Amino acid sequence: MTGAEAATTAAPDLLYSEAEEDLRAAVRSLLADRCDAPAVLAGIESGRPYDPDLWRALASEIGTAGLLVPEKLGGQGATAREAAVVLEELGRSAAPVPYLTSAVLAVEALLGCDADDSEVAGLLAALAAGRKVGTLALPLSTAPGTALPATVRVAEDGTLEGRTGGVADAAGADVLLVPAQGAEGYGLYVVEAAAPGVTITPLVSLDLTRPVAEVALAGVRARRLAGPDAAEAAVRRALLTGAGLLASEQLGLAEWCLAETVRYTGERHQFNRPVGSFQALKHRLARLWLELVSARAAARYAADALATGSADALVAVAVAQSACSKVAVRAAEECVQLHGGIGMTWEHPAHLYLKRAKADELALGTPGRHRSSLADLADLPAPRA
Known part of the structure; x- marks a missing residue:
């Protein structure tokens, strides 16, 4: 077996490296200072499309905008694994920043073009430094592997x-x-x-x-x-990477919802007991935790497959999106419901996570679309009518 063959058949690494945990700590610390729930709600009320100060801090102070850009083009030369960690933390904070659209979709589309082209290189350097924000002008609902819109x-x-x-x-x-x-x-x-x-x-x-x-x-x-030779491949590359890394954002969102619900049900009392001690609620949260653990494995598998250029990347992304979309929505729904009346208010951030989860469920392909793709990849025939 050659070295290349061994690399493609190696088992995926689902654990976080020390460097990835350091990156997580830096991003989480920044978001804790500048992106708490009151700040996000205030930004929404102001009508801003995103928080430019937070974006500059993420892009220039930590360098997250250039993680996927090679060093020779002004980026960090990291991989999808590191970008996935950033998206986990952004999902955990429901952060209003254009990371998925600019640092992932736009960057990946440009990387599929001729990197020796001076304009492509200049755009990548500008996006990596956070000097410019880019977006791929396609409907966010466009799924990888489907016909590309020609509007x-x-x-x-x-x-x-x-x-x-x-x-x-x-x-x-x-x-x-x-x-x-x-x-x-x-x-x-x-x-x-x-x-x-x-x-x-x-x-x-x-x-x-x-x-x-x-x-x-x-x-x-x-x-x-x-x-024609490169454009469609570049767009499809961007959509596949975006869908795979979106699963990590959904994972972070679900983790926040579960942690916040456990905290609240441990503090909220009825009949002189924490409501979280009631057996029915324990079972609901335990089931959600099990689903979240499985979703984490799927999201990490997709990030690792994209980072290593695995031949299983298409399968990994379809599995991750099928699993993580469902878990994110369920976690957000449980968060709203188990918070009771306060969970229904505008002041509590639970609605931000429910809306993000439902919107992410439609982004870059629905779970049903990804399950259909997975069936095709695994050569599983559809049920006969």
């Missing part, structure tokens, strides 16, 4: 025409990476969000910490970063 076209004069709805974090982006169909085929184009002819209209978003918008392009001049 933007390249006109005869080379400008872009069309509109795309449901683009996450577009309202706060500086750069749009726009997939478009033209006479020469599918291409990936870069557009400045403030360019003439670009209109970004915020839409009503379920998750107020990750708002979506409609992007309309009317005669917009753009530069092509990748042509």
